[in-house]
Amino acid sequence: MFEEPATKKAKLDPTTMTEKDIISDYINKIKNSKSNLQAVLSDELSHTIETTKVYIASIKDKRNISKAIQVLNEKLPLNELSHLKRVRKNTILLCQSSTVNTSTIEEYIDSKLPELKDVFELFSEIDVPSQAPKLKRQYTEAMKMWSCNFHPDIYLEKLSGDHFFPEDELNLHRTFMAIAFEAAGWYLKSTVKEITGDLLQAVNSSVVVDPSINSVVAVSFDNRLRHPVQHTAMMAIDDVARTQDGGAWTRKTTCNDSELSGIDMDLLEHLRIKFPDTKFGAKKFTSKEENIENGEKENTGPYLCTNYYIYLLKEPCFMCSMALIHARVKRVFFCFENSEFGALKSKAKLHTVQSLNHHYEVFTGFL
Numbered sequence: 524m525f526e527e528p529a530t531k532k533a534k535l536d537p538t539t540m541t542e543k544d545i546i547s548d549y550i551n552k553i554k555n556s557k558s559n560l561q562a563v564l565s566d567e568l569s570h571t572i573e574t575t576k577v578y579i580a581s582i583k584d585k586r587n588i589s590k591a592i593q594v595l596n597e598k599l600p601l602n603e604l605s606h607l608k609r610v611r612k613n614t615i616l617l618c619q620s621s622t623v624n625t626s627t628i629e630e631y632i633d634s635k636l637p638e639l640k641d642v643f644e645l646f647s648e649i650d651v652p653s654q655a656p657k658l659k660r661q662y663t664e665a666m667k668m669w670s671c672n673f674h675p676d677i678y679l680e681k682l683s684g685d686h687f688f689p690e691d692e693l694n695l696h697r698t699f700m701a702i703a704f705e706a707a708g709w710y711l712k713s714t715v716k717e718i719t720g721d722l723l724q725a726v727n728s729s730v731v732v733d734p735s736i737n738s739v740v741a742v743s744f745d746n747r748l749r750h751p752v753q754h755t756a757m758m759a760i761d762d763v764a765r766t767q768d769g770g771a772w773t774r775k776t777t778c779n780d781s782e783l784s785g786i787d788m789d790l791l792e793h794l795r796i797k798f799p800d801t802k803f804g805a806k807k808f809t810s811k812e813e814n815i816e817n818g819e820k821e822n823t824g825p826y827l828c829t830n831y832y833i834y835l836l837k838e839p840c841f842m843c844s845m846a847l848i849h850a851r852v853k854r855v856f857f858c859f860e861n862s863e864f865g866a867l868k869s870k871a872k873l874h875t876v877q878s879l880n881h882h883y884e885v886f887t888g889f890l
């Protein structure tokens with residue numbers, strides 16, 4: 524299964540490649556990728572702007588504009604459409620179409636606003652943006668329909684663009700994802716005896732990084748064949764917990780040094796050879812009691828996955844994505860989409876659910 528092919532082809536053919544070849548092929552592709560990573564944004568940022576129907580009309584005599592606006596704002600306020608301007612040149616936005624309960628808009632205005640009888644002409648119904656634009660691109664699109672208010676958010680603009688990470692930072696992300704692949708290869712070689720079908724069906728791995736020191740804190744694997752909830756992200760959270768004197772699940776070989784206890788000892792040795800420039804190990808953990816003894820008011824050591832990044836081969840499922848929210852991860856990076864169970868892009872975007880009490884950012888686009 525793990526034998527090298529007798530003759531290596533210049534161009535790798537997936538049908539004859541060994542798993543070692545496949546892994547190194549992915550690592551090369553990731554390291555040589557020229558494109559920036561893409562943030563997975565909420566639907567309201569990534570989809571085209573949604574619309575609703577409104578009635579508009581021209582004002583016959585310009586001198587009546589301010590009176591008309593005053594009466595309209597008082598008697599027919601725009602409420603949820605408050606992002607829209609009431610006037611565009613000589614045209615006035617009267618009301619949302621859904622509020623009109625008479626056969627024509629003219630009748631509706633006459634009955635609701637008798638003081639504005641005969642002020643308008645050329646009534647028509649148009650589409651307008653139903654929500655305030657959040658990005659410049661959406662603002663431009665919205666303005667084609669109707670004038671609206673817009674407050675640009677510099678960070679959001681950058682996040683939704685194609686140049687979010689500078690090149691030096693991108694190289695770090697690519698290296699950490701490459702480590703996830705290298706670890707997957709190591710796992711396959713050392714544990715899985717027979718692989719049938721797609722190689723990456725047999726393994727999912729993850730790398731947790733403390734970006735404040737650019738150091739790998741944990742490297743974990745999917746173990747769901749032996750334990751139904753031991754998906755790689757769940758294992759990663761448990762491995763991080765080990766570096767903080769916790770952890771619930773036992774491992775094969777672990778380091779006595781708690782800073783390095785999130786990574787299997789044999790794998791750590793292997794990764795140190797393959798990635799000599801990468802740092803491994805967590806910041807020293809100090810318990811609450813130790814902090815108090817040292818006269819510190821707050822917990823100064825790492826806490827769960829707060830401010831940590833996690834790199835996963837595959838988009839995590841709902842259970843793992845939720846667990847990463849509970850663990851307070853700051854950013855999630857994944858390589859392959861999981862069309863069946865993925866909760867951060869494919870089936871849902873759990874990180875964009877407003878009602879949750881923690882939100883991480885999600886990035887993909889390594890290949």
Ligand SMILES: [Zn+2]
Nearest residue numbers: 754839840843
């Ligand atoms: Zn999972």
